[in-house]
Amino acid sequence: MEGKYASDPEWASIKPIPLNDGSESGVQPLATIAYPAAYLEATSYLRAVMAANEMSERALKLTHDIISMNPAHYTVWIYRAKILFTLEKDLQEELEWLNGVSLKYLKNYQIWHHRQVLVSREDFFPTPPHKEADFLMEMFAQDSKNYHVWTYRHWLVRHFKLWDAPREIQDVEALLTSDVRNNSAWNHRFMLRFGPREGEPDAGMPNSDGSPSEKGRLAVVDEDVVDAELKFAQSKIVRAPENRSPWSYARGVLRAAGRPLAEWKDFAGKFVIKKDDGYEAKSSHAVEWLADVLAEETEPASGQEAVQMLTLLKEKYDPIRRNYWDYRIRAIAGQEATASA
Amino acid sequence: MTEVIFNRERHIKYFLRCLKTFLPEPYTFNDSNRMLLAFFTVAGLDILGVLQDKTTPEERQGYVDWIYQCQVPTGGFRGFTGTDFGVENRSPVNEAWDPANVPSTFFALVILIILGDDLSRVKRLECLRWLPQLQRENGSFGEVLGPGGKIEGGGDLRFCCCAAGTRYILRGKDGADIQGLRDIDVTKLATFVQACQAYDGGMGEAPFCEAHSGHTYCAIGTLSFLSRMVTNQHLPAVLSPGATEFETLVRWLVSRQTAELGEVEEDFDEGDEQIEISQCHKPLPTVAVEEADLDAEVDELPALLLPTEASLRWAGFNGRCNKYADTCYSFWNLATLVMVDRLSLVDADRNHRYLLDKTQHIIGGFGKGVGEPPDLLHSYFGLVALAFQGEQGLGSVDPALCISQRAVDHLHSLPWWRGNV
Numbered sequence: 001m002e003g004k005y006a007s008d009p010e011w012a013s014i015k016p017i018p019l020n021d022g023s024e025s026g027v028q029p030l031a032t033i034a035y036p037a038a039y040l041e042a043t044s045y046l047r048a049v050m051a052a053n054e055m056s057e058r059a060l061k062l063t064h065d066i067i068s069m070n071p072a073h074y075t076v077w078i079y080r081a082k083i084l085f086t087l088e089k090d091l092q093e094e095l096e097w098l099n100g101v102s103l104k105y106l107k108n109y110q111i112w113h114h115r116q117v118l119v120s121r122e123d124f125f126p127t128p129p130h131k132e133a134d135f136l137m138e139m140f141a142q143d144s145k146n147y148h149v150w151t152y153r154h155w156l157v158r159h160f161k162l163w164d165a166p167r168e169i170q171d172v173e174a175l176l177t178s179d180v181r182n183n184s185a186w187n188h189r190f191m192l193r194f195g196p197r198e199g200e201p202d203a204g205m206p207n208s209d210g211s212p213s214e215k216g217r218l219a220v221v222d223e224d225v226v227d228a229e230l231k232f233a234q235s236k237i238v239r240a241p242e243n244r245s246p247w248s249y250a251r252g253v254l255r256a257a258g259r260p261l262a263e264w265k266d267f268a269g270k271f272v273i274k275k276d277d278g279y280e281a282k283s284s285h286a287v288e289w290l291a292d293v294l295a296e297e298t299e300p301a302s303g304q305e306a307v308q309m310l311t312l313l314k315e316k317y318d319p320i321r322r323n324y325w326d327y328r329i330r331a332i333a334g335q336e337a338t339a340s341a
Numbered sequence: 342m343t344e345v346i347f348n349r350e351r352h353i354k355y356f357l358r359c360l361k362t363f364l365p366e367p368y369t370f371n372d373s374n375r376m377l378l379a380f381f382t383v384a385g386l387d388i389l390g391v392l393q394d395k396t397t398p399e400e401r402q403g404y405v406d407w408i409y410q411c412q413v414p415t416g417g418f419r420g421f422t423g424t425d426f427g428v429e430n431r432s433p434v435n436e437a438w439d440p441a442n443v444p445s446t447f448f449a450l451v452i453l454i455i456l457g458d459d460l461s462r463v464k465r466l467e468c469l470r471w472l473p474q475l476q477r478e479n480g481s482f483g484e485v486l487g488p489g490g491k492i493e494g495g496g497d498l499r500f501c502c503c504a505a506g507t508r509y510i511l512r513g514k515d516g517a518d519i520q521g522l523r524d525i526d527v528t529k530l531a532t533f534v535q536a537c538q539a540y541d542g543g544m545g546e547a548p549f550c551e552a553h554s555g556h557t558y559c560a561i562g563t564l565s566f567l568s569r570m571v572t573n574q575h576l577p578a579v580l581s582p583g584a585t586e587f588e589t590l591v592r593w594l595v596s597r598q599t600a601e602l603g604e605v606e607e608d609f610d611e612g613d614e615q616i617e618i619s620q621c622h623k624p625l626p627t628v629a630v631e632e633a634d635l636d637a638e639v640d641e642l643p644a645l646l647l648p649t650e651a652s653l654r655w656a657g658f659n660g661r662c663n664k665y666a667d668t669c670y671s672f673w674n675l676a677t678l679v680m681v682d683r684l685s686l687v688d689a690d691r692n693h694r695y696l697l698d699k700t701q702h703i704i705g706g707f708g709k710g711v712g713e714p715p716d717l718l719h720s721y722f723g724l725v726a727l728a729f730q731g732e733q734g735l736g737s738v739d740p741a742l743c744i745s746q747r748a749v750d751h752l753h754s755l756p757w758w759r760g761n762v
Contacts, residue, residue: 028403030379034363050438051426183662187551238638252540
């Protein structure tokens, strides 16, 4: 093999370990790939330096080369981090290199985990990396719903306790202004407002061990925050009433506050107008909201009205979910049967 | 309109080509996931019912041997042969660079089961001892053990599901012959997974992350594996019909079905966008003004246009709120609905038309979206989604193990798996 490593004096001391896919011993390898020659050569040198547990500059360069051909290689990233830490490299520089890689491979998961590993080093990053939020917004300009980037940002907020950092809510609002349907931004907002602020930084939920009715509910509720968030959701709903995100958000806010859906009965009612020949709706999610509120009420007429709302969804506004609306109608009929028994 | 057909012969050809010839160069990006690609290939032919006819016993034995070659000496399986620097070179100092991998271990085991292997060469005890070492303090699982036995990999629910699945396969029905072996912390795992339920009912990668169908599948898969192994237990709320957690999960799952396919000619609620643009920079008014404003704004809104039959003819599934349909999400959502016994609540016909008309590819296999070329992941998940809906020519599939019922029956017939009962 006459590749770039074989002909490089820097690598002369290394005896590459070729891929052993078993074909020589008679096994039938599965999912064989037509690898480019450069990848086969580079990985044979990677196996050799890994076998020697080599922590060196040349090995670091090699990991870069492998990552450019296979960014999902799960051990090469761990190996790279170990080399960086052993050689006491400047992690700020590493982060800058990583920015370029991240913009090139948008859908990669390992890149964002590596970033988390680096930024976790408190000796280098006692505070968030410089311009971190700017870089994340650059990523969102490519794909504003990139799950890996949002998960990383979530971690960043908890790690550096950034719930109330002005930049967080500013970025969420900017993203919602450019796309009010960005459910990822709505979710991030929820975490900023209602996520747990104590305990270990990387996981956990208020009352996750609590009884089902208490789970997800905050121990202490700031009613002003709750009211402001409900208003915020309403202001976004009137701009795009068929957008499911703010309706879900409001359900979550009320649940976290331990307040009932019935609080929004009037608001939802504004979107559902009674006409001589039935109802006319301005939002199917408002119809669903009313059905949920009515189904919880105890007056006998409410059950009937809830069924009317669900029938409206089933027959007019949301026929894709016909079977689901029927399931909800059956549940109400079942409740009534139990109540009258 | 002509009736769409499931082109079984083309799919068989597609999977056979993946089995018997090299995958094209772009798959180099997926080199580390070869065990997963191998799973899709073998399991696809099995679901299509042709694995036995289209391969020889020698070939199948060769595949089994390759899987065993991917087993690491300390238990568990690597994701690809690329990390293997030779058993003669392996030492405690370097073994972290060629580790067993949690998802790959699960997929290696299910491929062996599909191929009819009796798992007798699996380092069963080593693997079961390795598994608890990957569990974090918060109950979740990592992907591999790094240097110094450190748990590496993100807090991904995929790892939780594959760990629970591996435990299900290797412990056997009652774990009778491995009493005394340290188990994973089942309670912590179940607690972590349930804490991943987001405010809208779906599950995210970690607590408070955005709900996502892939993670939701993994969450329910995890709980499903755990609950299969215990009788007369108290089911978690998210698996208990009538409980808020369960009913909001079901609502979230059925809400994923969508006629927004992301086609170029798609007209994405133009009216709404105009309203947004005209008002997006409005400053926040005082509360009193705002309420009057809000009423006026709602009054001005037009009534919803009724959807037409034509606009809803094709309806697949998305993986998150306000995203387009994608073949694999037909699988993630339907499989989860099968696990919670609510499959009948979706519109099977519209999903069927979406998969066959829009993402089934002329050369066989399925693409991710409309008009996209086929790939192994979407091809397998497209098939399984159709299998759940009773497509002719496809065998029935276990939703959590994600393999044919025939293969599951084989696992359950192994003497050590059956136990004493």
